[in-house]
Amino acid sequence: MPWLAQTPKNAVVNEICDRIWLAVVQRTLRPGTRLKEEDLAEIFGATRARVRQALALLEQDGLVTLSPNRGACIAEPGIEEARDAFATRLHVEQRLVTRLCGKITPAQVATLRTHVARERAAHQAADSEAMIRLSGEFHMLIATLAEGELLHRILRTLTIRTSLITAMYQAKAAQTCGPDEHGRIVDAIAAHDEVAAIAEMTHHMQHLEAELDLSDRAQPTSGLRKALLGRG
Amino acid sequence: MPWLAQTPKNAVVNEICDRIWLAVVQRTLRPGTRLKEEDLAEIFGATRARVRQALALLEQDGLVTLSPNRGACIAEPGIEEARDAFATRLHVEQRLVTRLCGKITPAQVATLRTHVARERAAHQAADSEAMIRLSGEFHMLIATLAEGELLHRILRTLTIRTSLITAMYQAKAAQTCGPDEHGRIVDAIAAHDEVAAIAEMTHHMQHLEAELDLSDRAQPTSGLRKALLGRG
DNA sequence: ACAGGCAATATTGTCAACGTTTTTGTCAAC
DNA sequence: GTTGACAAAAACGTTGACAATATTGCCTGT
The missing domain is CATH 1.20.120.530 (GntR ligand-binding domain-like)
Incomplete structure (x- = not known):
């Protein structure tokens, strides 16, 4: 009974959200990971539309970032x-x-x-x-x-x-x-x-x-520019 | 340039959200009004999918309530x-x-x-x-x-x-x-x-x-039961 | 005449296919 | 050898149609 559920209208969507959240906090999914809709759809045995709904909700919660025509990534808060x-x-x-x-x-x-x-x-x-x-x-x-x-x-x-x-x-x-x-x-x-x-x-x-390491060097895992360059 | 826009990714969806919000605060749309997706789609010249996205966002903001298989209504906060x-x-x-x-x-x-x-x-x-x-x-x-x-x-x-x-x-x-x-x-x-x-x-x-009238008698406009019966 | 159930209608939920944008790999020209 | 453009592939965005569900009007039986 996940407390994630904000509107328990659709069980499937909530399930997807919950799984993704759990994978993130368990560090199975690292921040910056790209989440391809089709893959997720196959993984969860759902259709792409459902996955899309879930990703939209997760974006609202700040767990994933959704770029137009680029897809979804696990968010990387600075x-x-x-x-x-x-x-x-x-x-x-x-x-x-x-x-x-x-x-x-x-x-x-x-x-x-x-x-x-x-x-x-x-x-x-x-x-x-x-x-x-x-x-x-x-x-x-x-x-x-x-x-x-x-x-x-x-x-x-x-x-x-x-x-x-x-x-x-x-x-x-x-x-x-x-x-x-x-x-x-x-x-x-x-x-x-x-x-x-x-x-x-x-x-x-x-x-x-x-307990966190919020020093400057601890930049986002997949910052690319920040990770390779000295965070210019 | 509406301050409503939370993620300015899709102009059409934001437009719809903004219009609905404006109509509500201007009291053109009364709380409890049912919002049929198809009607909104025709009104805004958009497809139903877009309207659906907009309604989902507005639900997040608490402006509309979304009941499964029942559609959307302007929210009626008590x-x-x-x-x-x-x-x-x-x-x-x-x-x-x-x-x-x-x-x-x-x-x-x-x-x-x-x-x-x-x-x-x-x-x-x-x-x-x-x-x-x-x-x-x-x-x-x-x-x-x-x-x-x-x-x-x-x-x-x-x-x-x-x-x-x-x-x-x-x-x-x-x-x-x-x-x-x-x-x-x-x-x-x-x-x-x-x-x-x-x-x-x-x-x-x-x-x-x-300036509000938050006395008990001021029940939600379209409470139906509360509006017709003496708020039983 | 009224109550209960049934069918017709309207509306939402879902899905699969198509079009568009981005990405990536390749090739030719300098 | 490198750079630039171009084309192929992949992924996202969109559309339209179909199925499930709720509402409404009607009809029959008591």
Whole structure:
């Protein structure tokens, strides 16, 4: 049940989007990779029209770039864009946490705790796909409980983009945020401790960003001009 | 030169989106109106595929709702969604203004002043289309100068949605925000006065929201059940 | 006369084929 | 030996037609 689905109208298209996203965050698909419509159509056993719809959606989410008459590539956000994404997402997450602290119910706390428990289980089982999915889902769950349809949508896009950036710039393989930090966030929210919750969330996001290599040399994988020339 | 264009790849699709948006904010198209693909195709002299693309984009922006096998309607955001949209947009605008205050240059101030002047001209000429366009463009210009690609995109969506809400719930006909308030915002930004700029922007947005009739009785125009029955 | 089901119509969803643009490989001229 | 243009191939964009689905009007049975 992927949290990617924005409008669960067409299962096939969502499936394609989900697979591509998963391949990107699992680093199976490297940024800059060209995505030929026909190949994707054959791979997923779908028609080209469906693939085209999926690519259009993924472009909206900033996961692929769509050039006219050139086709689709996995997007390659630059360093500036990476920082922008994290900064914006941090801001949104802070606001969501603030909201949620004010109106959290015991039942909602239980929901969050259950989710973190599932994350822990996936972590111990070393199920990387589940870890990735649940990690993202945790933040979306906060947005859902905070009850802001728009903020929810915004966070969804930002989460997708930061996922891509993490897969792109993170040196070490262990990319998914550990369940412990999520647990601490839940604790603070459950205690209605707004400042602590914001602090934990901020720490969490900064931890994520700190693990990236956003130095200048870490240029986009397939920048070509930037990769070969000294980023003129 | 519509600020609606998110990806200026296809002129025809953008044209369609722009026209529909304009018709909505000008209250020519009422919320709930069904948009038949074939009719739109004939109206705009385009093919149905193009219309379909445009509708998909407009759905992303929350301007139309797309039901499977039912087609497209102009969206009818409820009161909760309306408040949500204004609250979210206010927050984003505040952040943008804060950012811009820190790094505004004289040239950028000049750009803003020029824009406000154009707004004033349109206001005096009673050119309603230009007023609407320029009003939205002003806020997008702030986002552009503030240099946050993501916030820019977010504000764009929020502006579109608040436009729809304004057209939907505003009682009086004079809907576009007057140039004076924009002028005061620019003054505060030009003076690097962060608190004043935020205050002006907040006042501006609250003024916009205050002119709406968001009482419970003001149900969506074409709610059918809600419109005919006493909102059971 | 009314309710329920059935068929006709209208509208959207899907697909396969065609035209256009870009890319790449080749060849001739300098 | 290199450069430039040209042609072949591949990929995308577009079109039109066909199938699936929802709505509407009608008809029959009670």
